[in-house]
Amino acid sequence: MVSFDHRDVGTPEADWEQSGRLGELEPFEVSGLEALAARSALRVVVLAAHPDDETLGAAGLVARLARAGARVSYVIASDGEASHPDSPTTSVEELVRTRRRELLSAVQHVAPGAAVHLLGLPDGGLREHRAELRSSVGSVVTADGPHGREGTTLVVAPWAGDGHRDHRIVGEVAREVVQGAAGERELRLVEYPVWFWHWGSPDDPAHPWSSMRRLDLTGDEPDSRRRSLAEHRSQVAPLSDQPGDEALLGPEMLRHFDRPYEVFVVEERAEADPAQPDDASEQPTMTSSLGEEFFDSFYEGRSDPWGFESRWYEERKRAITLASLPRQTFRAGLEIGCSTGVLTEALSQRCGTILGVDIAAAPLDVARRRLGDGARFEQLTTPREWPAGDFDLIVLSEVGYYYGPEDLVTMLDRAVASLTPDGVLVLCHWRHEVEEYPLSGDEVHAAAAERTDLVRLLRHEEEDFLLDVLVRPPARSVARETGLL
Structure with a gap:
């Protein structure tokens, strides 16, 4: 987990723009997903560690697929109740209620009528509740649709390398669930960075540039994202003018999410090799790190x-x-x-x-x-x-x-x-x-x-x-x- 402080300016959006790095990313091709959605053959399950992650990282993608006909479900692991630990005006209980209301309003700008699952796990404590999180995510991801197990489920999750402990856990759980159920149904996983834009550098060769894809937003998708983000008032604006009530997401951080595109980490699926025997995929390999x-x-x-x-x-x-x-x-x-x-x-x-x-x-x-x-x-x-x-x-x-x-x-x-x-x-x-x-x-x-x-x-x-x-x-x-x- 990368050490960073949200109160720091972080990497300015101007640095990302001037580097040209993001403009060089390969496009995220979603026409196939849109075609599935149009045939009512696509489910989209959006995972988030905290309310607002789903908007910051993936609102444009989800809006496009929802309008194409995809059925959308959200799974929000925590209520984000730890965002203002020193607030003199708002209790934890009040912040929970506020952030839940904000989330439900934000979702309506992106995927009206989407199912929303609020797990209420501890903000900052998802690692300690990993088994419960995996069970809840698994039940939503693998739930049968109106046509049983037919169709495709796209899981949209926080990038496991995002540098935030809770984001890592949700991202890792998403990978585990998708890999564990891959033989039973058609599943795909894409991951969205959030805090990476704050601490990352366009000059760092260690970042997974080859797996990153850019989705250029069209039509009213940027406006849908802005309206959705504006609903998260407790995060984008101060709770009050008193110390401890400052906005969690400062102006520089928000500039990263006013781009006319979104970036996802997409692990491309290998095509089957007809020269290999049918059971080749079942042969164990030691290409992954021990977890x-x-x-x-x-x-x-x-x-x-x-x-x-x-x-x-x-x-x-x-x-x-x-x-x-x-x-x-x-x-x-x-x-x-x-x-x-x-x-x-x-x-x-x-x-x-x-x-x-x-x-x-x-x-x-x-x-x-x-x-x-x-x-x-x-x-x-x-x-x-x-x-x-x-x-x-x-x-x-x-x-x-x-x-x-x-x-x-x-x-x-x-x-x-x-x-x-x-x-x-x-x-x-x-x-x-x-x-x-x-x-x-x-x-x-x-x-x-x-x-x-x-x-x-x-x-x-x-x-x-x-x-x-x-x-x-x-x-x-x-x-x-x-x-x-």
């Missing part, structure tokens, strides 16, 4: 499952890693996949500040107890989510093989983008095969070796593990850097 559920299950009831604190092998490897660092101290360190924080604790002695990141909550609880104020920790699903800031030391120890091939490339892209000009990237990985891991340790290091923006300063190689220290070219030895040569 949160894998690690939650792994850590359940186990305080030190890797033996970081009990195995001499781990103690020795940790000592080799620390001895391989080419500088005595670093300004800001980042450890991806920090687990219970044993290595983080050692790195903290060499870094002015240290941030540990992990996908699972349980080991982070142990790490926080271990280090107290000696480090910061964030629960993020990398590489889709990535911590803000620049680092002169980034450590990826026993984590790279959990990524699928594409995610590994993105992870390395993001790591290099976060590395200061004098920064050091450390990779350390087990070399023996683990059946359930998407990649091997050797494959992780080979992918890093192919990059032209990094060079190897040091390699430690054993039968059991590889350790590489990488820097930006040219690599200078410790003796040269310290003046001995």
